[in-house]
Structure formats: structure tokens, C-alpha cells
Amino acid sequence: MAKIIVVTSGKGGVGKTTTSAALSTGLAMQGYRTVVVDFDIGLRNLDLVLGCERRVVYDFINVINGEAALHQALIKDKHTDNLFILPASQTRDKDALTPEGVAEVLEALSREFDYIICDSPAGIERGALMALYHADEAIITTNPEVSSVRDSDRILGILHSKSKRAELNLEPIREHLLLTRYDPARVVRGDMLSVEDVSDILAIPLLGVIPEDPAVLKASNQGTPVIHLADSDAGSAYDDAVRRLLGQDCPMRFLNTPRKGLFQRLFGGQS
Amino acid sequence: MVTLMTLELYRYDENLLRQQFQGLLANAPRFFENTPVVVGLEHLHNPEDAIDLKRLAHLCAGFGINLIAIRGGNSQHRRSAAEAGLACLAAQPQAVTRKLPANAPQRNKTSSIGKNAKVTPIHQNEMAFDEQAGQQASAPSFEEPKVISTPVRSGQQVYHNGDLILTGPVSAGAEILAGGNIHAYGPFRGRALAGVNGNSKARIFCTHFEAELVSIHGHYKLAVSMDKSLWKKAVQVYMDQDSLILKRL
Numbered sequence: 001m002a003k004i005i006v007v008t009s010g011k012g013g014v015g016k017t018t019t020s021a022a023l024s025t026g027l028a029m030q031g032y033r034t035v036v037v038d039f040d041i042g043l044r045n046l047d048l049v050l051g052c053e054r055r056v057v058y059d060f061i062n063v064i065n066g067e068a069a070l071h072q073a074l075i076k077d078k079h080t081d082n083l084f085i086l087p088a089s090q091t092r093d094k095d096a097l098t099p100e101g102v103a104e105v106l107e108a109l110s111r112e113f114d115y116i117i118c119d120s121p122a123g124i125e126r127g128a129l130m131a132l133y134h135a136d137e138a139i140i141t142t143n144p145e146v147s148s149v150r151d152s153d154r155i156l157g158i159l160h161s162k163s164k165r166a167e168l169n170l171e172p173i174r175e176h177l178l179l180t181r182y183d184p185a186r187v188v189r190g191d192m193l194s195v196e197d198v199s200d201i202l203a204i205p206l207l208g209v210i211p212e213d214p215a216v217l218k219a220s221n222q223g224t225p226v227i228h229l230a231d232s233d234a235g236s237a238y239d240d241a242v243r244r245l246l247g248q249d250c251p252m253r254f255l256n257t258p259r260k261g262l263f264q265r266l267f268g269g270q271s
Numbered sequence: 272m273v274t275l276m277t278l279e280l281y282r283y284d285e286n287l288l289r290q291q292f293q294g295l296l297a298n299a300p301r302f303f304e305n306t307p308v309v310v311g312l313e314h315l316h317n318p319e320d321a322i323d324l325k326r327l328a329h330l331c332a333g334f335g336i337n338l339i340a341i342r343g344g345n346s347q348h349r350r351s352a353a354e355a356g357l358a359c360l361a362a363q364p365q366a367v368t369r370k371l372p373a374n375a376p377q378r379n380k381t382s383s384i385g386k387n388a389k390v391t392p393i394h395q396n397e398m399a400f401d402e403q404a405g406q407q408a409s410a411p412s413f414e415e416p417k418v419i420s421t422p423v424r425s426g427q428q429v430y431h432n433g434d435l436i437l438t439g440p441v442s443a444g445a446e447i448l449a450g451g452n453i454h455a456y457g458p459f460r461g462r463a464l465a466g467v468n469g470n471s472k473a474r475i476f477c478t479h480f481e482a483e484l485v486s487i488h489g490h491y492k493l494a495v496s497m498d499k500s501l502w503k504k505a506v507q508v509y510m511d512q513d514s515l516i517l518k519r520l
């Protein structure tokens with residue numbers, strides 16, 4: 001039985017797809033059979049970030065509608081062994097995502113994989129609800145700003161009330177906070193919330209802090225998940241997060257501003 | 272002593288409502304300023320009409336009208352209200368429309384905005400006390416205290432007709448409504464409404480006070496008008512005569 005992990009946020013553009021691609025790649029690199037499922041019907045970004053957009057023939061909706069078999073729609077990742085992608089449809093509308101269809105597909109995937117990562121669309125509507133419904137664990141992707149934190153809080157409430165685990169009164173979904181696009185310099189200036197602020201408001205365990213890093217955009221333009229850029233800050237931070245997800249203990253990094261150079265120390269700026 | 276306003280809805284027609292709000296605000300631009308508004312659904316001409324309360328709240332917000340709750344309504348209305356983050360108050364079948372003297376200040380005046388809706392300020396003494404005298408027998412009695420130990424998140428709402436004890440955090444955007452007292456042991460950042468069924472003796476106790484709004488029996492205070500020295504401290508809220516008191520514990 002696979003573990004189902006939803007990557008969700010409420011707010012759009014906070015880094016869910018980037019995170020889904022990085023974590024699924026990281027889990028596969030650790031030897032786990034992993035599939036990442038794109039629930040963002042109509043937009044389809046995940047295949048771009050993973051660089052497999054040209055190989056999409058069938059998609060999630062085709063499988064739900066019985067127009068293709070699951071193994072026909074699954075794309076094997078070129079860069080990483082053990083990693084498969086179930087792409088979203090770019091043409092259908094979101095209503096094609098039926099609860100029964102989603103349940104069936106996840107059940108079938110569950111028999112073949114160790115991890116199923118669900119890349120949720122933004123919002124709290126159907127697509128997002130479908131993506132989180134079956135989850136065993138949730139990665140609450142949050143940017144250090146008030147509106148993102150508020151939306152994450154909202155999603156946590158939904159996990160508690162509208163997920164399968166909530167409805168069947170099972171053990172609650174395990175929640176993880178992943179703070180992304182963290183910019184320590186802006187935190188120091190007071191333009192952004194700090195890790196402590198966000199942890200205090202959301203009150204769930206911290207899985208990791210991913211710094212704001214131009215390598216993310218670069219990686220996504222190349223169609224390689226940023227975790228493959230091992231010497232980038234964001235890539236290393238995602239690598240740490242995967243280890244923590246697997247139960248390893250590793251200290252948080254990238255929480256502080258880089259040390260000031262001699263020049264800055266001599267000639268000021270704020271301290 | 273205006274506390275809450277009701278917007279008595281007779282029918283739900285967004286275009287007409289918009290026109291009427293425009294008309295109303297043209298005459299009294301500050302009518303709704305900073306005033307929480309309850310939508311009364313007891314007098315809907317067609318009580319089964321579906322209402323999308325999120326849209327209604329949005330429409331109202333466009334006119335600076337801050338909806339906090341619905342009163343009455345059917346299960347669809349209550350569901351929709353919960354989704355829109357609004358509280359659900361019990362119906363007041365003979366909800367009062369007090370006739371104010373003609374020279375009463377504009378802000379307190381019951382203002383008819385046409386056939387679709389009517390706006391009424393609710394004064395405490397009318398809203399519950401006067402009516403309760405006649406309703407004593409049917410008034411629901413308090414239930415056993417209820418303990419909530421999971422966090423209450425933004426958009427969630429907890430209602431209990433009795434004391435509510437919260438041991439986890441209550442987030443901004445969450446709403447706690449109790450017929451009795453509210454006791455909060457985690458950080459309290461949401462809205463606390465105690466004594467909602469007409470009990471002015473109800474109190475609110477918070478060990479870590481950062482509430483967006485507190486209200487006892489309809490007398491409310493918003494965070495902006497609270498004393499900042501109370502922030503993050505242990506605080507209790509109660510009614511003394513007609514005033515709402517917030518005090519360090």
C-alpha cells in the first residue's frame with residue numbers, strides 16, 4: 001500500500017508544483033517507487049517542471065473516463081529511476097475529476113507504488129478537495145506572508161473536516177509545514193514573516209525551509225527538478241526535506257542571511 | 272448603543288440588492304461603517320430559495336458591509352454560510368423592527384431599502400431580553416460544556432449552546448460561538464462570541480488573547496478598538512451594565 005501525500009496550499013503560486021516535482025524526485029532517488037499525480041486539470045504545469053511535456057499522450061482524465069489504461073498514461077521519468085508521472089489534462093474541465101474515478105485510480109496506483117504525491121491546484125474548490133481527500137500526509141506549502149499563511153490555515157481546517165480520514169474518523173492526516181521562497185534578508189527587514197511567526201500561527205511540525213533561489217526558475221526552464229541541482233540552495237533544502245520526510249534528523253539550513261562581507265561591515269548598511 | 276445590524280432579506284436578487292445598497296449609501300454613506308451585520312432570513316418570501324452566501328458576503332463587502340452571521344434559514348443556507356465563514360444564529364420568528372422616533376439620528380434609523388431587504392440595528396434589550404420573556408418556555412436550556420482539543424482553523428466555526436473550552440489554538444478567521452462562556456487555553460486569534468442566545472452574564476476567558484472580535488450577547492468589540500496592552504496576555508471579557516469590559520486576568 002502506497003503512502004499518499006498531498007502537496008497543497010490554498011493560495012496559488014506558492015511553489016506546490018516545484019515542491020511536488022522535487023520531493024517525488026527525491027523519494028525516487030532514495031529508491032522508493034514514486035508516482036506524482038497532477039490534479040491541476042486545465043493548467044498542466046507539472047510535466048513542464050519535470051521536462052516530460054512532449055511525451056504526454058494520455059492523461060489522468062483519460063484514465064478516469066476509461067479511454068486509456070493506467071499504464072498507458074503513466075510517463076516514466078527520463079532523469080530518475082523509480083519515478084512516474086500521471087499528467088493532468090490541458091483540455092478537459094475540472095468536473096471530469098469524479099470522486100469515484102479518483103478513488104479508483106489512486107487505488108490502482110497504490111498497489112504498484114510506495115509513494116503517491118498529489119500536486120494540488122490552488123484554491124479550495126473541487127480539484128483541491130479531490131487532491132487532498134485520500135491523503136495520509138499533507139505538505140502545507142506556505143510562503144512567509146500573511147495571506148499565504150491564512151490560506152494554509154484554511155486548508156488545514158479542510159483537511160480536518162473534508163478528507164477521507166476525517167469523514168471516516170480515522171487517524172488524522174499527518175501535517176507538515178514547508179516554508180518556501182524564504183528570504184532571510186526580507187525577514188530581517190520585516191517585509192516577511194519569520195519561520196517562528198509562521199510556525200506559531202499554524203502550529204504544525206516544520207518539514208523544511210526552502211530559500212528563495214533563482215536556481216528554481218532556471219531548473220524549471222530546463223525541465224529538471226531543482227533537487228537535481230545539488231549545489232543550489234533550494235535543491236539542497238529540498239534534499240533535506242526528503243530526508244526529514246523519511247524520518248531522518250537533519251538540521252535546518254538557509255534560515256539566516258549570508259554573513260556580511262568586510263566591505264559591508266566597514267561601510268554599514270543596517271546591521 | 273447600536274451593536275449589530277440586521278439585513279432582513281426578503282428575496283435574493285443580486286442586481287436589485289446592489290441597486291438598493293447604492294441608493295442607501297448615497298443617502299447615508301457611513302451607514303454600515305465598521306458595523307457587523309447579520310443577515311436575517313426569517314422573512315424570505317420564498318424560504319426555499321437557494322442563497323450563495325459567499326457571493327452575498329462578497330457583494331456586501333463591496334459596499335463596506337461586514338457580514339458576520341445569518342439568522343434563521345434552511346440547511347442549504349446554513350451550509351452555504353459555514354462555507355462563507357459566517358456564523359449561524361437561531362431564527363427569531365418575531366424579530367423586532369423597532370420604530371424609532373422620526374428625529375432619531377440617521378445611523379440608528381431603521382432604513383427600508385425597498386422590497387428586497389431592510390436594514391435594522393439590533394439593540395440588545397430588544398433582540399433577546401424583551402423577546403425571551405415571552406419565549407422562556409421554548410428557550411433551549413444549556414447543554415453540558417464541550418471541550419475542543421484540536422486547533423480551530425480559519426474558516427471553521429464552532430457553535431455550542433453551553434460552555435466551550437478550547438485547549439488548542441484558534442486561528443484568525445475562525446469563529447467560536449457559545450451560548451455560555453468561552454474558555455480558551457491556546458492562542459486565540461479568531462472571533463469569540465459568548466452568550467449568543469441571549470445571556471449577558473456569559474464571559475470570555477483567554478490565556479493568550481489576540482482576538483479579532485469579541486462579543487457577549489451581541490455587544491461586540493473589534494481588535495482595532497481594543498487596548499493594545501491586552502495583546503497576547505491573559506484576558507477576560509464580560510458585560511457590566513451596558514458596557515463590554517476587557518480586562519487582564
Ligand SMILES: Nc1ncnc2c1ncn2[C@@H]1O[C@H](COP(=O)(O)OP(=O)(O)OP(=O)(O)O)[C@@H](O)[C@H]1O
Pocket residue numbers: 009011012013014015016017018019040045120121122180181182210211212213214216217220234
Ligand atoms: N524557492 C523558490 N525560489 C524562487 N522561485 C520559486 C521558488 N519556488 C517556486 N518559485 C517560483 O514560483 C512560481 C510558482 O511556483 P509553482 O508553479 O511551483 O507554484 P504552485 O503553487 O504550483 O502554483 P499554482 O498554484 O499556480 O499551481 C514559479 O515561477 C516558480 O519558479
Ligand SMILES: [Mg+2]
Pocket residue numbers: 016017018040045119120121
Ligand atoms: Mg501548481
